[in-house]
Each structure stands twice: as structure tokens, then as C-alpha cells.
Amino acid sequence: MAIKSQRDLLAGMMFTIVGAAFAFGAREYNVGSVARMGPGYYPLLLGIILAAIGLLVALQSFGQQSDEEKIGPIAWRPLIFIIGANLAFGILIGGLPSLGFPAMGLIPAIAALVVLASLASTEFSLKRALSQSAILAAGSWLVFVKLLSLPFQLWPTAITG
Structure with a gap:
């Protein structure tokens, strides 16, 4: 399976890594429950959501090769x-x-x-x-x-x- 969009793949990987890092860092805090949220609840929830969105974006980057321009050099x-x-x-x-x-x-x-x-x-x-x-x-x-x-x-x- 070919990479359809390098941009989507790299953006999805970035979102997944940042989301996983936030979720991992949130385990240092008390998460609590939905009814009584602790200081780690919100970072954990956002980290999981961001990582999931990143995975979806990265998975959508695979498919038929397109004529989209490749990512250029780093600015x-x-x-x-x-x-x-x-x-x-x-x-x-x-x-x-x-x-x-x-x-x-x-x-x-x-x-x-x-x-x-x-x-x-x-x-x-x-x-x-x-x-x-x-x-x-x-x-x-x-x-x-x-x-x-x-x-x-x-x-x-x-x-x-």
C-alpha cells in the first residue's frame, strides 16, 4: 500500500505522538472520575482524543498514490x-x-x-x-x-x- 499523502502521514504521526505524550504525562496526576475529575482527567482525555485523531489522519494517508506535491525542505x-x-x-x-x-x-x-x-x-x-x-x-x-x-x-x- 502506497502513501497517498506525506503531509497527512506526518501530521497524523505528530498528533499521535503529542497526544500519547500528554496521556502518558497525565498518569502522574490523580485522574479521578467523571463525576469528580482530578487534575489529570482533562490532559488524559485530550491526549487520548488527540492520539486517536492522529491515528485516523495517519491511516487515511495510505491508499492510491496521488499527484500531491511532496513535502519540501524544512524551513x-x-x-x-x-x-x-x-x-x-x-x-x-x-x-x-x-x-x-x-x-x-x-x-x-x-x-x-x-x-x-x-x-x-x-x-x-x-x-x-x-x-x-x-x-x-x-x-x-x-x-x-x-x-x-x-x-x-x-x-x-x-x-x-
Whole structure:
């Protein structure tokens, strides 16, 4: 039996692996019952559903060979910049205390996230990236700090004292 769609096969495999990982990780928590759900119930249920959907998609990828184009090469630039942007956000917002790197706060972390993620595009514009980061930072401040009263550090302690 030939592979009809490489895209469907790879997407189905990805869904199955991610779903199985969530279901496997959920066993560390108390699952409970339908009437009294524990913290592991929802991740277990979603993991099983995602894995099942992944299996269905992967199985549908087999059949008669089609003229669908094959999956091209990996787009390394977007992959590196998007993953790097998320890593930079995590490091900037939380710091690396074991290495002596302090937390920089929410506003610089969002600015770095947006600018680095914008570099993934071939149509990068610094002006657009900075304006988007300002809008996202202001919205995050409004929602998380003002409306939800979450205790986020907004700026580096060197600035705020």
C-alpha cells in the first residue's frame, strides 16, 4: 500500500505522538472520575482524543498514490526564530538565577518575543515589530497586571529599584 499523502502521514504521526505524550504525562496526576475529575482527567482525555485523531489522519494517508506535491525542505529560518523567540521570552521573564542572570520582566520579554518572532519572516520590518510589541505589551499589562492583579515583574529590578 502506497502513501497517498506525506503531509497527512506526518501530521497524523505528530498528533499521535503529542497526544500519547500528554496521556502518558497525565498518569502522574490523580485522574479521578467523571463525576469528580482530578487534575489529570482533562490532559488524559485530550491526549487520548488527540492520539486517536492522529491515528485516523495517519491511516487515511495510505491508499492510491496521488499527484500531491511532496513535502519540501524544512524551513529552518522560521523554525529557529520562532523557537528562539519562545526560549528568549522564557529566559527574560524568569531569568536564569543559577547562572546569575536576573529576570528582565514582562515588557522586555514581550518586546524580545515579538521582534525575534518577526525575524522569521522574509518581510521583516523593525518599525512594525516594535509597534506590535508595544501593543502586545500594553494589552498584557492591562489584562494580567491591572484586570487580573497578577504579580508580574514588568521591568528589570535595576530600572524599578
